[in-house]
Amino acid sequence: MMIWIAFALLTALAALSVLVPMARARKETVSPAANDAEVYRAQLHEVERDLERGLIDAEQAEGARTEIARRLIAAGRAGSSQESGEAKGETSLRFARLAAIAMLPLAAVGLYLELGSPDIPDQPLAARIAAADANTDINLLVAQVERHLAENPQDGRGWEVLAPVYMRLGRTTDAVNAYRSAIRLLGSDARRETDFGEALTIANQGLVSAEARVAFEKAVAADPKAAKPRFFLAIALGQEGKTQEAIAAWQALLADAEGNEPWVEVALSELKKIGGEPPAAASAPGPSVEDVEAAGAMSDEERAQMIGEMVARLDERLARDGGSAEEWMRLIRAYQVLGEKDKTAASVKRAAAALRDDPAASEALRSLAQEIGVPL
Amino acid sequence: MIVEIGHYALVLAFVLSLVQSVVPVYGALKADNRLMATAAPVSGMLFLLVGLSFAALTAAYLSSDFSVVNVFENSHSAKPLVYKISGVWGNHEGSMLLWVLILVFFGSLVAAFGRNIPDVLKAATLGVQAWITAAFLAFILATSNPFLRLLPAPAEGQDLNPILQDLGLAIHPPLLYLGYVGFSITFAFAVAALILGRLDAAWARWVRPWALLAWLFLTLGISMGSYWAYYELGWGGWWFWDPVENASFMPWLAGTALLHSALVMEKRSALKIWTVLLAILTFSLSLLGTFLVRSGVLTSVHAFATDPARGVFILAILCVFIGGSLALYAWRAPALKQGGIFAPVSREGALVLNNLLLTAACVAVFVGTLYPLALEALANDKISVGPPFFNLTFGPIMVPLLMVVPFGQFLAWKRGDLLAVAQRLWAAFAVAIGAVLVVAWSQGVEHVLAALGIGLAFWVIAGSLSEILSRARFRDVGLATGIRRLAGLPRSAWGTVLGHAGLGVSVLGIVAATAFQTEAIRTLKPGETMTISGYDLTFRGIAPRRGPNYVEDVAHLEVRHGGTLVSELDPAKRVYPARQQPTTESAIATYGFSQLYLSVGEVRNDGGVDMRAYYKPLVTLIWLGTLVMAAGGVVSLSDRRLRVGAPKSGRAQPVPAE
Known part of the structure; x- marks a missing residue:
């Protein structure tokens, strides 16, 4: 009006x-x-x-x-x-x-x-950013963080927060730069290097570049069991045409998998594509689809029994072959949820013994023990 | 709301300018005071509306309102404040809006300061001015509307064009436009006179100051553009005969001719019809310049052909205004009364010669600028007409012009005595010959052309000064009275002297900087020294530095002259990451009127850096001369007297000694 x-x-x-x-x-x-x-x-x-x-x-x-x-x-x-200026x-x-x-x-x-567009009001940027919290326009939030970073380019945390948002928005080149800044300012670790490599790979239309490879290798060096960088490195080997090495990498990766990870399917198909056989362990590592479906149709007792059997299977495997820190902790949590105090305490002790050489895992285990109130 | 108010004000200005195009002109033809009375207030209103519109666009830039397409495409929230403002006219749409703003600004100036202009002439002039306004507002609204909106608004703007982030470039276009567009007033005066069929004394009286004002701004605008190119482009040239430069230089040449012929017309009622033609041609060349720069035809004729909407529109405006005014001229000019007769050797005659030479120079530039375009369009051949062409055509025309400048000042109106003038110019001639001999002796005979050029420059300077000194008659009346007489001279006389002397100063700078420039290109490692024209440049190292929106490698050099440190230079190579665009920041040290100019090139792997150094003697005189010229314009403009040329009666002529 x-x-x-x-x-x-x-x-x-x-x-x-x-x-x-x-x-x-x-x-x-x-x-x-x-x-x-x-x-x-x-x-x-x-x-x-x-x-x-x-x-x-x-x-x-x-x-x-x-x-x-x-x-x-x-x-x-x-x-x-x-001289005749008569008014007209x-x-x-x-x-x-x-x-x-x-x-x-x-x-x-x-x-x-x-x-014109009489019904479009003025939209000054400052006012839009101030109002951004209310209507949560992701682009404006990003703009807000970008402004902050333009003024404080040494804020590594800021870059780290912004990077995955860029990834989600599809601004992969910006994401690469953000991850690079985060690593430069906060230092290199397995997760940052992995994310950086992933961003590079996606920005590069799925091709693992030399720079991305270096990032993944750094990540693996920091955490040899980490699945994601090894996954990408296996892809890289395939892309480079080193088929035998790629097959070995995939098989090693799948051997360590529990089977329910989202990437297992991709890994299996990649492996099949280059003519490799999946390792035996990968075939039935966790509850299979049938198991879960069956559990849905069971009564409570039956379900408890089935879960108990599954936990027992895991227990048995860990006792026989050993396993990763994550697997040990899953076992501990499972016993705790099932209410078996003795077995919980026992599994904590066994895990502590098995993970003795891994300081990071021991630390995680200690905090878990504290959380569930079991003395280590 | 502000943005939309700006948009509406622009639309309203367009409709109002249509009213203004008809009502006062019709009133002037019918001698109806009531219709003519609308001209001045409506001109003020048009300025208000377009000004409001421009302010609204500026507000949108300042608040980074990316719901405006123009702001989204040409701004960025991280731009420094000054460049947000200059960004308003740093793009096509905004610059056209500025063009129209200056157009209506001049219209309102005529309305405000033209109280003495006869009503009929004022009404018709403002009406004609409104035709131009209406045409360009239609162009903006139809093809280059800066107020189009975008929903949803993007979060960030697209542009941080680093080349445009320069203070020189922020001021340059407005100045240039003030000159270009200022000539629209003389054009409107000329067309109004043709429509009314009257070229009276009042016409001549009122055209000259407007021509002078426009010329003043154009001189400053061109000079500033030249200096900007000199320090920003990184290789030390100050004039490139580039089509964009020529586009502003042609109206300047024609405008200078107009200035002189308007003088004849005001004082002697002669050259009326020629003055009208020059007024039309000058603004036509301004329009042509706008077309060349704005249609994209310069980048490539074919690029223009693929997106022709804008270019065709401007071309249509061009054809209607130039063709229409020339047709009107052909139809009405024979009916205009010729006035004032004069002998060939007279002030008038000298000014006719000036006009002929300036027009010929303008034609030379015109051909050199448009021939390649025509050839590309017709024969699909791409040729480039470079400095050699202009040096061979423009130069030879300028030399006789410079030679006759001092004569013109001395010659009497109506009929003059060449020999008597020559006798009074002997001192200036001696100065010029002296300058030639000194240069030839100190620089060697191979520089004989340069020596002659410098002599010519001194001839112009000394000649224009001796005119005013002779008018003071120191020899007859003594020093004290002489000085009093000098101070009592009309300001227009001082304006003439400054204008001509400034020209001489510029010529001096041009000749010296061109002929005696030295250049040295070396790859230096830190600690190494290069020598140019007696200056030792020691490279101390190169280091990265961060600016607000760029990163740069800054080299540091110490300059020694005869062993003492005289200055330190920090040339740099800049990269603006947002655009991945590198620029060169040259470093300039000024010694007296001369400059040492240094820019850096590639950084080599072994730590060496390519350096390009120039020593340019007297180079600053090129621009100082234009400032002196402009000062002459200001002085002359401040002289509000009516003028009349007082001829010497035949019997009072001093008889030259046999």
């Missing part, structure tokens, strides 16, 4: 700038020759003044005066010959008024409606 009032005001001003002078002007005409005469008279004065100041001598002044007088007489003659008809005036009152607003509003 406000905007239309503003438009109306402007239009009224414009119309008045035409109407008011027309109403106030005198209804007479001035002969153009009279203007000329005025100029010539002023020129005569000028000659006198120049003469007084000694800029021209008497002869020059005389010459100029003669010249101007000649023009002045000519102007007078022209003026008298066309009112029709043209009426047209001019009509133009100001009717055409001006109609044409302006008509044209504006064709071109």
